[in-house]
Amino acid sequence: MTRIERLSRSTVDRLDPAVRPAIRPGETGTGILHLGLGAFHRAHQAVCTEDAIARGGGDWAIAAVAPRSRAVLEPLLEQDLLYSVLTLDGERVRPRVLGVHARAMHAASDPAAVEACLADPGIRVVTLTVTEKAYRPGSEVLGLLVRGLRARAAAGAPVALVSCDNLPGNGRRLRALVTAELGESVADFVSFPSTMVDRIVPASTEATFAVAEASLGLVDRAAVAAEPFSQWVIEDDFPGGRPAWDLAGAILTGDVAPWERLKLRVLNGVHSALAYLGALAGAPTIDRALALPGMRAAMEGLIRDDIAPTLCPPEGLSMQRYGRSVLERFSNPALRHRTLQVATDGTQKLPQRLLGTIADRRAAGAVPRHATLVLAAWMRFVRGYADDGSPLPLDDPLADRLRAAPSLLELDAVFPPGFADDAELRDQLDSWGRSLERHGVLGTLEALR
Incomplete structure (x- = not known):
């Protein structure tokens, strides 16, 4: 029985050109840190960001952080951070492989690496998909942000903290949590744009991985499935710049409410x-x-x-x-x-x-x-x-x-x-x-x- 190879940088060029990443993996500088490596981020913000880089350029590859679980992190590392998004439209499946992630970290075992990345002036946008439970005083995610921003404050390098979680006034809520820890002066170099995100992304199962393998001809243990619809509305407040998300279909506005x-x-x-x-x-x-x-x-x-x-x-x-x-x-x-x-x-x-x-x-x-x-x-x-x-x-x-x-x-x-x-x-x-x-x-x- 022939063993099917794993999706990786060494095998990605075997795919149909329409399925391959829109940018060359590893050839784009890193400008975004993302907290939360779940299915939603990989099928939503990552897709929009890769398309934005392909259409508008810039060093906006993503360094992603798994806060606790290694369940997604391990297969991604084994696949050189490549994975597929399967768009499911009735019986039709449209796969594409993403290559926008340049780095992946595990916060629970190496918080210092995450904090150092947060402090890096080259990171100009920090996005979050960490669920409602993380937006509490004393949460582990908030602690990471506070320590990283405290280290960053010496240089005062501008950065936008962008919540992509389903919370009303998510940017204002994140701002309140951060300033309660660091004081209002943090707003001198940090902005907190509110966003609205929308795409149905069910949890990946063995059936998801089987569909990915049938579609790609390669094993992909990090595949995610999603509906065709996708929407991202973003308050346009980025002191350090941002990807050309508007060229990838995002709505940039002054009022997300x-x-x-x-x-x-x-x-x-x-x-x-x-x-x-x-x-x-x-x-x-x-x-x-x-x-x-x-x-x-x-x-x-x-x-x-x-x-x-x-x-x-x-x-x-x-x-x-x-x-x-x-x-x-x-x-x-x-x-x-x-x-x-x-x-x-x-x-x-x-x-x-x-x-x-x-x-x-x-x-x-x-x-x-x-x-x-x-x-x-x-x-x-x-x-x-x-x-x-x-x-x-x-x-x-x-x-x-x-x-x-x-x-x-x-x-x-x-x-x-x-x-x-x-x-x-x-x-x-x-x-x-x-x-x-x-x-x-x-x-x-x-x-x-």
Whole structure:
């Protein structure tokens, strides 16, 4: 049996030219440090950055950091930092190999190397995809940033710290954390642009690696899959310069907030809704959840009746078309985005994705029926079993508090002050809770129609 070779710099030239990296690996200087080596970064910012270098030039190759796990780092190192992005469009697979990473580090075993890179004046942009949990005082990622910037302060070399995580005002939030440690004077040489990122990138599995091997004719143990759609909206505030991301399709703007709010409440909010309702109903993936009887109509109602009235979308964007496009993206069966994966860290995600919508509708005097159904589904999910009685895992940083809480609405780490005192809201939640308990998700959706 012939052994298939591994993707590497020695084998990449065997690929079709259309599949090879858009830049020659190793021939571009490093100007970006990225914290977080997960699938999203590799299928989103890395793709846009490689295209920006190919079209606009500049020394903007990426030094990437794996904060703790070596699961992605090791195969990348074995492949000379090359990997493929598989764009999945129905049954069609379009592979491309990326070569934009010039270096990869492991923060847990060599934090000094990361801090030295942060202090290097040649690094002019630092990007982050480290999930919501890292944006807390005392986190390991924040510690790395603070130590690196403290060393950098002597030279005062300008740098932009760019959060690419799904948090409202992510740049402002990062600025508050950093200045709390280093003082306001850090803003003399550091900027904190806010961003909005959007691409569905499911976790890689053995099936992903098998598709990559079939597409490339080479083994790729670092392959990632993604949907065709990709969007990056960036506040244009880069004191040390930036790649020509605009030439690669990114939107550079002075105000990210309308884009950010739209994406968090519509795309991410509906994503979480499908995850909790789908997991309770036994749907393993997001597309299967959306295909459940009555689910699409419920999600359309959530967008139309509850979310849209709380938004002022960017100029020229139609809420109706945007909502339709979100549901079409979620219906892509090739992504196989697991409901349980999307359902993780609910206490960190729901305040941005759902609770703001509920609060704004209550302020307007309305009781948002669809949004409260989603919240009731999360509360059922937390109890740890699906409609058929099968167990559901609870992967959440507040898992112990959730299990011990006599009333979830009383958790001040999740719900804003006064949320639990709203009698109308509680009545609606109780009604949905009883329906989910008695009739399950399918019966509740049937009654909703």
